Amino acid sequence: MANLFLAGTGALSTNILEVTKRFPEVSFALGGGKTWREYLTIPNILKQFNPDLTGFSTGAFEEAGLNVAIPGSKAKDLPGQVKRLKSKLAEKRLFKQWKIIFVLIGANDLCQDSCKQSSDEFAFYMSKVLDSLYEIPRTIIAVISMPDPSLLQEALHRPAACHLAYGFICPCTTGASQVSRPEFLKFVAEYRNILQSLVDRPKYFAREDRAVIYLKSLEVLRIPKDLTQARLSLLKGRRLFPDLSYLGPDCVHPSQKLNADAAEMIWKEMFTGVPDVCPEEEDTCHRDLYCPPSNNATFQLNNKFSKIYQGKQIFIIKQKEMSPR
Numbered sequence: 001m002a003n004l005f006l007a008g009t010g011a012l013s014t015n016i017l018e019v020t021k022r023f024p025e026v027s028f029a030l031g032g033g034k035t036w037r038e039y040l041t042i043p044n045i046l047k048q049f050n051p052d053l054t055g056f057s058t059g060a061f062e063e064a065g066l067n068v069a070i071p072g073s074k075a076k077d078l079p080g081q082v083k084r085l086k087s088k089l090a091e092k093r094l095f096k097q098w099k100i101i102f103v104l105i106g107a108n109d110l111c112q113d114s115c116k117q118s119s120d121e122f123a124f125y126m127s128k129v130l131d132s133l134y135e136i137p138r139t140i141i142a143v144i145s146m147p148d149p150s151l152l153q154e155a156l157h158r159p160a161a162c163h164l165a166y167g168f169i170c171p172c173t174t175g176a177s178q179v180s181r182p183e184f185l186k187f188v189a190e191y192r193n194i195l196q197s198l199v200d201r202p203k204y205f206a207r208e209d210r211a212v213i214y215l216k217s218l219e220v221l222r223i224p225k226d227l228t229q230a231r232l233s234l235l236k237g238r239r240l241f242p243d244l245s246y247l248g249p250d251c252v253h254p255s256q257k258l259n260a261d262a263a264e265m266i267w268k269e270m271f272t273g274v275p276d277v278c279p280e281e282e283d284t285c286h287r288d289l290y291c292p293p294s295n296n297a298t299f300q301l302n303n304k305f306s307k308i309y310q311g312k313q314i315f316i317i318k319q320k321e322m323s324p325r
Contacts, residue, residue, distance in 0.1 A: 002104035002144075005262075006030060007069035008057070010253030016161060019250040022064075022071065024057035026256045028263035029102040029144075030067040032056030040260035042267055045289070054092075055099065066092075074108045075125040082132045089136070098138045103129070104218075106146035106191050111170035114187035115179045123194045130198055130212060139210045140299065143199050144266065145192050147218040149173065150184050154223075155251055157241045162251035169252055192219065211301045217265035217275045223247070223258065224285065264289060273300035 004010070008027040010019035025033025031041035036048065043056035055066035066088055068081045089095050109122050133141050150173045152166060167174040173184055196214055204212040223242035244251055246258040254262070268276050268290035278285035292298075 002069040002102070003073040003108055004069075004071040005107070005254055005259075006067065006102060006104050007071050008259070009071040010248035010250065011256045011259055013248050013253070016249045019248045019253055020071070022060045023256075024064050024067045024069070025059050026259050027057060027067065027069075028259040028266065029104070029142075030055075030057050030065065030069075031259070032058050032065070039256060040263045040289075042263050045263070045267055055094070066094075069104075072108060073105065074113070075105050075122045075129070078103075078105060078125060078129045079132065082129055086132075086136070095136065096138060099136075100140045100142055101133060101136070102142045102144060103133070104144040104146065106195070107149050110146065110184075110187055110191055111149050111172050113172075114184070114191070115172035115177050119187075119190055119194060122191060123198070126195065126198055130204070134204060134207070134210060134212065137209050140301065141210070141212045142215055142270070143195055143212065144215045144217070145195060145219050146188075147221050148185070148188050150181055150188075151223070152247075152252060153181070155242050155244060155247075157226075158244065158251045165250045166252055213270075213299075213301060215266055215269050215275075217269045218262060220275050220277045221258075221262060221265060222278065222285070261285075261287075270299045 006024075006027050006029050008023040008025065008031060010021065010023070011026045012023040013019045013021060025031045026039045026041065028041050030043060031039055032043045032047065032053075033039050033041075034044075036044035041056075043053060047053050047056075057063065057065045057067045066085065068084045068088070070077065070081065073081070085101070089099075105126070106122070109119075113121075130141065130143070133139070149170050152170075153173060155162070158166075163174075171177045172179060172187075173181075179187075199212050199214040223246045226241050226243040246255055246261075247253065248255055264287050265276050268287075271290065271292045276287060278287075
């Protein structure tokens with residue numbers, strides 16, 4: 001459940017007219033189109049070890065599977081998505097099956113509301129959403145911390161159409177309502193702290209067949225620098241501008257390439273418990289797809305769930321040869 005990132009909006013678009021089209025089959029969290037070699041996503045990785053995996057997206061509309069993300073969503077829209085997800089789970093008789101539910105929200109709240117109102121509404125609806133999801137048995141609820149939307153301002157070499165689009169999408173950073181970058185970063189930190197504090201509530205540690213985890217990889221996700229750009233001596237030979245191929249034609253929506261980077265990072269964090277941070281001085285960041293060791297092939301679940309099932313490996317990833325992309 002989420003907004004445009006999990007919905008795959010614009011991820012395979014080739015022109016500005018397609019940026020509102022959904023491509024959930026390449027969504028890093030729920031995409032199941034083709035294989036992991038073409039579209040690196042968490043479901044495509046899992047399919048290597050469990051061919052019976054279900055619920056992923058192979059396309060839009062009726063092919064979206066259990067992906068109920070809607071572009072443009074805010075926290076107040078998630079209760080409706082939860083209701084729709086529960087309906088789908090009941091319809092497909094999946095309530096008693098083990099599952100992972102990814103939740104990514106907050107970018108639109110930050111971009112459009114943080115500079116105009118308090119974060120109380122965001123906190124209220126996220127609390128309601130997590131309580132409702134925690135009612136679902138045999139579930140890992142993976143709450144993904146939102147990326148910093150203001151990072152897109154680094155793309156000063158964007159076409160004029162991109163600048164106009166961003167001003168409309170994120171007025172709190174660009175436009176009549178904009179605030180300074182330091183002030184906006186304070187809002188980002190506040191919203192992230194709200195999510196962290198909600199996930200850490202004791203009541204989510206109580207059940208033995210469900211868990212809530214908080215993933216921070218998107219906090220450190222960076223768009224690689226454009227290697228066709230000249231190096232700047234004032235920046236110790238580093239390049240300044242990000243590679244726009246990691247974004248859609250509007251320079252806002254994540255492309256399939258950025259979804260693949262997100263999948264690599266979150267996949268590893270789910271096992272190690274820590275985000276994979278690249279050195280700030282590097283223009284690009286090469287990552288090998290993480291293969292968990294056979295003696296520790298379980299997700300990091302820091303609650304009663306993990307204590308009850310420690311060693312029993314409810315989620316087992318058997319070692320299998322996977323050559324690099």
